[in-house]
Amino acid sequence: MANPSLLILAGDGIGPEVMTEVKKIITWFGTKRGVHFDVTEDLVGGCAYDKHGTPLHDDTMARAMQVDAVLLGAVGGPAYDNLDFSVKPERGLLRLRKEMDLFSNLRPAQCFDALADFSSLKKDIISGLDIMIVRELTSGVYFGEPRGIFPDNEGGRVGVNTQRYTTNEIRRVARSAFELAKRRGNKVCSMEKANVMESGILWREEVQWVHDHEYPEVELSHMYADNGAMQLVRWPKQFDVIVTDNLFGDILSDCAAMLTGSLGMLPSASLGAVQANGRPKALYEPVHGSAPDIAGQGKANPIACILSFAMALRYSFDMGDDAARVEKAVETVLANGARTADLMDKDGGTPISTTQMGDAILAALDASL
Ligand code: NAD
Ligand code: IPM
Ligand code: MN
Structure with a gap:
């Protein structure tokens, strides 16, 4: 059977720095576990704009459609802030999400024990925290039409974006949240603003429909997203799976990230429909x-x-045991006190570098064999 294929798009800023450490782990899997990936690399974001005049070349898009998985670092930066909107680095990422139809964005927020003291919240509020935010990623106000900046009728301008959701778009992301909940704590909380937005009313009704017809055994609650933000900070352990729209999910997941200690800790998976090969x-x-x-x-x-x-x-890749091995290695190095600068508290100490953190995780992986 062919090796699984990966397209690496490291992107801009710290993207290539953090991706270098991932590449070491991919190599480790080849040499130490006999799991070989076919890896190709390409450009996305500002670096793609510099070379091609577009944040995502059509050839890169085509390649992304063919591989088994894309790994992306990060895009954007001040050098590109004044570019025309259509070629901003972020548009490259948004195109990938849209054309790959990655409607379900999983953003887990887990608190590692070693960092429980580090959160800006009290230890008992976050220790043992394990929540999963499921963010709708291909629709809503990020993509709704009409959009643009137009002249208004007072001689000024008007900026327009449209929040828009269809039944199918809501139902499919709701299903992925219920499926996840069944394998976790069996609870879903859906967040919207049905009190002020028609799209929020539809969201609530359709999530309820999926629950009643397909997942009656999962506990479902609904919450206004502003209250949800407050509850995430007040008592986050009340949640298991949160399902929400594209914009609320963007904001709530940054908030959840900080519960775990640092934005530098929070991973994500953006998933689309299962294909003929089962992936x-x-x-x-x-x-x-x-x-x-x-x-x-x-x-x-x-x-x-x-x-x-x-x-x-x-x-x-259905390699849950190896995923757990990597997660355990991260847990071990944190327990041993390894800290990058974002994980240092006010009392100081000496942070380690990106490379040193990657090497420490590799050493912990070696020790796991
Ligand atoms: P940011 O996430 O880049 O940074 C926010 C803060 O968190 C900064 O102080 C930063 O130093 C810190 N931080 C972030 N990641 C870290 C890490 N791994 N280790 C240590 N500290 C870390 O958000 P921003 O400053 O609002 O945006 C900067 C640029 O990144 C913008 O162009 C924005 O559009 C883009 N952006 C891209 C993505 C993406 O590619 N998925 C996500 C968010 C923002
Ligand atoms: C994220 C980012 C992106 C978003 C930007 C860079 C397009 O903030 O992935 O959280 O808003 O979705
Ligand atoms: Mn974001």
Whole structure:
């Protein structure tokens, strides 16, 4: 059988720095576990714009459609802030999500014991935390039409975006949330703003429909997203799976990330429909961005990107045991006190570099054999 194929799109800023550490782990799987991946690399974001005048070349898009999984670092940066909207780095990522139809974005927030003291919240509020945010990723206000900046009728301008969801779009992401919940704590909380938005009313009704007709055994609750933000900070352990739309999911997952200690810890999987070969279309990326404030300094925490690769092992390659092995290695190095700068508390200490963190995780992987 052919080796599983990976397309690596490291992107901009700290993207290539954290992806270097993932590449070491991919190599480790080949040499130490006999699991070989066919890896190709290409450009996305600002670096693709620099070379091709577009943040995602058509050939790269075509390649992404063919491989078993895409691994992405991060895109964007101040050098590209003033580009025309149509060629901004972020548009490359959005095109990948849309054309691969990656409608279900899994953003787990788990608190490692070693970091329980580090969160900005009290230890008992976050220790043992394990929640999964399922963010709809291909629709809503990110893609709805009409959109644009137009002249208004007072001599000024009007900026327009449209929140739009169909029955099918809501039902399919709801199904993925219920499926996940069945394998976890059996609870789904759906978040929208049905009190002010028609799309929120439809969201609530359709999630309820999927529950009643297909997953009556899973506990379902509904919450307004603003209350959800508050509850995430007040008592996050009340949640198991949260399902929400594209924009609320973007914001709530950054919030959940900080519960775990740092944005540099949070991985994600973006999944589409299961194909004939049994694998979903899939892209794996850390939740964080290109972090221009620390790019090029060797300070970035590679754990979010490494844990995203672990999610690829689990969700694309049915290698749950190896995913757990990578997660355990991360847990071990954190328990041993390894900390990148984002994980240092106010009392100081000496942070290790991106490379040192990657090497420590590799050493823990070696020790796991
Ligand atoms: P960001 O996530 O890049 O950074 C926010 C803060 O978190 C910064 O202080 C940064 O130093 C820190 N941080 C992020 N990742 C870290 C890591 N791995 N280790 C240590 N610290 C880390 O968000 P931003 O500053 O709002 O955006 C910067 C650029 O990234 C923008 O162009 C934005 O559009 C883009 N962005 C891209 C993605 C993506 O590619 N998926 C996601 C978010 C933002
Ligand atoms: C994310 C990012 C992206 C989003 C941007 C870079 C397009 O913030 O993946 O969380 O808004 O979805
Ligand atoms: Mn975001």
